[in-house]
Amino acid sequence: MTSAVAAVGMLAMVSCSPEPQQPGMAILDRAASAEDEVPVFVDLKGTDPSTVRLAADHGGFRFYLARPDQKAGFCLIQVADEGKDRWGSACATDGGPVLTTNLLGYGSEAAVVADGGDTGDLVGQGYALIQDNILVRR
Numbered sequence: 001m002t003s004a005v006a007a008v009g010m011l012a013m014v015s016c017s018p019e020p021q022q023p024g025m026a027i028l029d030r031a032a033s034a035e036d037e038v039p040v041f042v043d044l045k046g047t048d049p050s051t052v053r054l055a056a057d058h059g060g061f062r063f064y065l066a067r068p069d070q071k072a073g074f075c076l077i078q079v080a081d082e083g084k085d086r087w088g089s090a091c092a093t094d095g096g097p098v099l100t101t102n103l104l105g106y107g108s109e110a111a112v113v114a115d116g117g118d119t120g121d122l123v124g125q126g127y128a129l130i131q132d133n134i135l136v137r138r
Helices: 002-016 120-124
Strands: 053-058 061-066 074-080 087-092 098-101 109-113 128-131 134-137
Touching: 053 128, 053 134, 074 098, 074 109, 087 098, 120 134
Parallel strands: none
Antiparallel strands: 053 061, 061 074, 074 087, 098 109, 109 134, 128 134
């Protein structure tokens, strides 16, 4: 009887654990267009390809945003304007509002914030806003 009560209690705890909320990102809500397509050499593993949107073209790179394929969060895909071996991607799947990453290792870092996210700390660390959701630092 005690193990049955413990099992029911555990099930209640698991079923009551809140799922991470999907961070707001208006750019991912707009209809896709031809410019949102990533080059064919980019592996979209871990992302939902139907959500990929071109967000910025800055400093010799194109920055795309997308949703992860299975969890709440967002992904950043960075593609160099030249050279098909120069691209990278990263996803935040914890439902948190910020993702920071050094995707390509070429002396630049990128940060992604959800809509309305506080960018003050990032700007204070030398990041510059290049799009409503993307900041870069070189």
